[in-house]
Amino acid sequence: MCVHAMQVIWVENVEVKDCKVDDDDDIQSGTMNSNPAFTTKHYVNILSSICRRTCAKRTFCIGKLTVEISGERTVMAPNPRVSAAFKAMAELGINEKQVKPVLKNLLRLFDRNWELIEEENYRVLLDAIFDAEDTQGVEEKEEKKKSKNYDVCNLNYVGSVAPFLVFLNLVAIVSDISVAAFPDILCPVTYQEEDMEEEPQLRREPARPSKRIHSSGDEGSSQKKKSTNADPEDNMGEALTQPHQPERPLKRLRKTHGGVLSPSPSTCNPMLPRDITRSPDSRAELQQPVSPHLGNKNKGKQPVVSNPLAQHGKRSTESGIIFLPKQRVDTHQLMKPKDEPFTDDMAQDEVPIAVILPDPSSKENPPIQNGATREQNDQEPVAFQERESTRSDIIASSNERNTNFEFATVEEESSNLEVASSPLGEVKLSFSCSSAVGRLDFHMPKLDAVIKLTEEKYLHSYKIIDPNFSLKNLLGHMCESFLELGTNSNGESQDGSVSVSPNLDALKKTTASDFVHGTKESLNGPVSIECPTAVTASQVPRLPLSLNGVGECRQAGERADSNGFAEVDKEGELEDSRGLVVVQHCDLPSDDLRSYHDINDITKGEERVKIPWVNEKNNECPPSFFYISQSLVFQDAAINFRLSGIGDANCCPTCFGDCLLASVPCVCASQTEGDFAYTREGLLNDDFLEECISMTRNPQQHRPFYCKSCPLERVKNDDCLEPCKGHLRRQFIKECWSKCGCHRQCGNRVVQRGLNWKLQVFFTSEGKGWGLRTLEDLPKGAFVCEYVGEVLTSKELHERNIKSSRSGKRPYPVLLDANWASKADLRDEEALCLDATNYGNVARFINHRCLDANLAEIPVEVETPDHCYYHLAFFTTRKVNALEELTWDYGIDFDDHDHPVKVFQCLCGSKFCRNMKRSNRSRSASIAR
Ligand SMILES: C[S@@+](CC[C@H](N)C(=O)[O-])C[C@H]1O[C@@H](n2cnc3c(N)ncnc32)[C@H](O)[C@@H]1O
Numbered sequence: 001m002c003v004h005a006m007q008v009i010w011v012e013n014v015e016v017k018d019c020k021v022d023d024d025d026d027i028q029s030g031t032m033n034s035n036p037a038f039t040t041k042h043y044v045n046i047l048s049s050i051c052r053r054t055c056a057k058r059t060f061c062i063g064k065l066t067v068e069i070s071g072e073r074t075v076m077a078p079n080p081r082v083s084a085a086f087k088a089m090a091e092l093g094i095n096e097k098q099v100k101p102v103l104k105n106l107l108r109l110f111d112r113n114w115e116l117i118e119e120e121n122y123r124v125l126l127d128a129i130f131d132a133e134d135t136q137g138v139e140e141k142e143e144k145k146k147s148k149n150y151d152v153c154n155l156n157y158v159g160s161v162a163p164f165l166v167f168l169n170l171v172a173i174v175s176d177i178s179v180a181a182f183p184d185i186l187c188p189v190t191y192q193e194e195d196m197e198e199e200p201q202l203r204r205e206p207a208r209p210s211k212r213i214h215s216s217g218d219e220g221s222s223q224k225k226k227s228t229n230a231d232p233e234d235n236m237g238e239a240l241t242q243p244h245q246p247e248r249p250l251k252r253l254r255k256t257h258g259g260v261l262s263p264s265p266s267t268c269n270p271m272l273p274r275d276i277t278r279s280p281d282s283r284a285e286l287q288q289p290v291s292p293h294l295g296n297k298n299k300g301k302q303p304v305v306s307n308p309l310a311q312h313g314k315r316s317t318e319s320g321i322i323f324l325p326k327q328r329v330d331t332h333q334l335m336k337p338k339d340e341p342f343t344d345d346m347a348q349d350e351v352p353i354a355v356i357l358p359d360p361s362s363k364e365n366p367p368i369q370n371g372a373t374r375e376q377n378d379q380e381p382v383a384f385q386e387r388e389s390t391r392s393d394i395i396a397s398s399n400e401r402n403t404n405f406e407f408a409t410v411e412e413e414s415s416n417l418e419v420a421s422s423p424l425g426e427v428k429l430s431f432s433c434s435s436a437v438g439r440l441d442f443h444m445p446k447l448d449a450v451i452k453l454t455e456e457k458y459l460h461s462y463k464i465i466d467p468n469f470s471l472k473n474l475l476g477h478m479c480e481s482f483l484e485l486g487t488n489s490n491g492e493s494q495d496g497s498v499s500v501s502p503n504l505d506a507l508k509k510t511t512a513s514d515f516v517h518g519t520k521e522s523l524n525g526p527v528s529i530e531c532p533t534a535v536t537a538s539q540v541p542r543l544p545l546s547l548n549g550v551g552e553c554r555q556a557g558e559r560a561d562s563n564g565f566a567e568v569d570k571e572g573e574l575e576d577s578r579g580l581v582v583v584q585h586c587d588l589p590s591d592d593l594r595s596y597h598d599i600n601d602i603t604k605g606e607e608r609v610k611i612p613w614v615n616e617k618n619n620e621c622p623p624s625f626f627y628i629s630q631s632l633v634f635q636d637a638a639i640n641f642r643l644s645g646i647g648d649a650n651c652c653p654t655c656f657g658d659c660l661l662a663s664v665p666c667v668c669a670s671q672t673e674g675d676f677a678y679t680r681e682g683l684l685n686d687d688f689l690e691e692c693i694s695m696t697r698n699p700q701q702h703r704p705f706y707c708k709s710c711p712l713e714r715v716k717n718d719d720c721l722e723p724c725k726g727h728l729r730r731q732f733i734k735e736c737w738s739k740c741g742c743h744r745q746c747g748n749r750v751v752q753r754g755l756n757w758k759l760q761v762f763f764t765s766e767g768k769g770w771g772l773r774t775l776e777d778l779p780k781g782a783f784v785c786e787y788v789g790e791v792l793t794s795k796e797l798h799e800r801n802i803k804s805s806r807s808g809k810r811p812y813p814v815l816l817d818a819n820w821a822s823k824a825d826l827r828d829e830e831a832l833c834l835d836a837t838n839y840g841n842v843a844r845f846i847n848h849r850c851l852d853a854n855l856a857e858i859p860v861e862v863e864t865p866d867h868c869y870y871h872l873a874f875f876t877t878r879k880v881n882a883l884e885e886l887t888w889d890y891g892i893d894f895d896d897h898d899h900p901v902k903v904f905q906c907l908c909g910s911k912f913c914r915n916m917k918r919s920n921r922s923r924s925a926s927i928a929r
Helices: 040-049 080-091 097-110 114-148 193-204 220-225 232-240 247-251 282-287 292-298 345-352 371-379 398-408 449-459 471-488 504-511 554-562 564-568 667-672 686-696 793-809 914-928
Strands: 003-005 016-020 058-062 065-071 155-161 162-172 253-255 261-263 415-421 427-433 761-764 770-774 783-787 789-793 813-815 832-840 855-862 871-876 887-888
Touching: 080 097, 080 114, 080 247, 097 114, 345 832, 449 471, 686 855, 770 887, 783 832, 783 855, 789 793, 855 887
Parallel strands: 162 427
Antiparallel strands: 003 016, 016 065, 058 065, 155 162, 253 261, 415 427, 761 770, 783 871, 789 832, 813 832, 855 871
């Protein structure tokens, strides 16, 4: 056996005089071999620091390592016993100030019997200190609880620089930065999983340090040290041979510039205020899992400790790392000490770490930490990444260079940065970190402090040396860029670009009243975040156009929280929404919540696609109505959806798969003269379409049908029946259906499969109220939607009309009269219409356009062959560009004031506008008179 004499090192007053290492048991390849940074020197340092307590010469044998250490006190206090007590406590992180009164008390209590106090390494003294702190801590906490609102969330910092507003919504920001709270712990210390497993037990049974250093096992040749000697000094040697040492005192060692280990005076991180560098709860430190919250969470997960050295680019594998004996050390699993206590002070300073703006470099330079943390890092986009569909959660991934380890401390927590904007140029940044939830020790920091600390991080850690650097400006720039990108985009969400959430929780949480004056009083008072170049509302007209997006009104927002909007977001189902528009205030006509509209999806999930609504013009919300995707019978309509009514002539029972692929068209095509109305691309056959268009545009050419006794006139119950005003005979499409043999995806089933295009309800600028537009280019002959509403009889419609003329609410009826010509004696309950006033689908928003509308309505038979009831489906008459309003010709005779569709002043803008001509006519008539 070859024994090396170790270099003599000084640890404060302790001289390590001799240290012998068994060459055969090279530590690097022995039980501690997994950490290449571990050297004998470290080991000696550990032992030395422990030895200091006893001030005696010691020989330690651990495995085959033999270390001789002798400690001498060179500086003695006047009363060596007092000094020794202070020193012993200092080793445990307890300062003189804390010790003094307690020691005084004890001496008085024990009648100056020092032996009792010194016994078991000052166990009595420690206990007394802990008890004193406990009492004090409880009192303090009670005080703080009284004075603070521990309810997490919804602290909004809202800044305004009119007309450009920036909302910084700090939602329960906090991150688990036990490291930052203990910057004096320079050296990441690794624990085995078993150590973590111990935590619950340790929490339940707070062990005194003197107890915890008791051995529970044997270690190699140290058998002789396993004495039953009650002498604490002897036991110390025994204790040191055990794998589980009281970690805290060890961890408090830090490397000073001179390479000497010394008890940390908490000065290593200039960025952190001194008051957070040490937990006042020394007992907690000793017991490790002081924060049950964190302790539970971290159990077995090996969180990472932030190493301030690493912050400056140094890897923590240099000397200074302290490892506990018998632990496998993995540099890729640098860990923080077991859970550190949280204090209010810490929380205050923790906060900004969670709101650090993302650093794009963090992806390239992944933190060295355990897998769990890395996983989270992967899950969370680094910056401005688009979530699955449209909701963009811009995750503050933490600044990696600075917080390799800090990031790990927020494992399982999410820090989010969300961005929202309105057409008026408002941009809202919302930061959130769920770590705060449920934490009693969390309190909302001052925004100024958050900004200051974040700035410091930028200045120091990111080496931003511009003294004019301002976080507020940075945020302002972010908002500005957001708008710039948003307004310059053509509606396409670009890869890697900022995508916005159409439905931010943050916005929901900020009610309309918050926006009224552009500022919001937060708990910390209003904070103004300047935008370097203010963007005026007029500068952003294109923004909403590029958005699929959505508005927010107070009521809708309030409702949003309870109706699961957020959940929809989380699931990433907002396939279509690319934008967000905030309507600051909406005037809802009704207090019936059921008829309010989800800004992301006016269909409330009734359709295959979501249809958002947006109002870029004013504060109006869409009129209240109930969204239905299928027409419903109001009461008397005689509709027979009887399977028995469908014979073989009305279906294709022998077909299979896709009828459009069959060599011979199936029975269902017979109604369209043996040809299917649809192409294989799912569009309307051009010839068929043109004929339908022609029928609408040139009704006279298609010889309207005039009823002998028109149901519409009949129901008026007048003495004298007015003549029928005429009805168009329309060509029907017959779709395959349930009694057919084909597949649901058969090409002859288009309308019944429902909406498929990205549409948006919007407030028109021409004074037509709400309208419908497409957000994508539509080819000619594309099915857009059908007109859905309550199925009313002609009688019921008449009654409604009478009522509505009294109430002033105009019904939106569409006559289902395409087949009236074929029935000689149509009964009132067979003369049907659809009224979408109270129940309807998105078609109720389609405005009228004279003649050259881009939609044509076509009757479609699906469930019933008698054509009393049918689907009225809208197809594009031409290619329609994205963002074009969708219109159809109501077929109104603007001179017919008796018509069920109430005449309005047409603002369609078409050069063929019939209403305009009429106005001109009346004008010239009046001029002629
Ligand atoms: C079926 S709704 C269309 C949606 C309606 N704009 C809204 O705000 O709910 C029909 C009503 O819209 C208005 N409208 C539709 N087309 C119009 C046009 N070309 N000019 C003026 N108003 C129109 C009329 O008030 C009409 O009664």
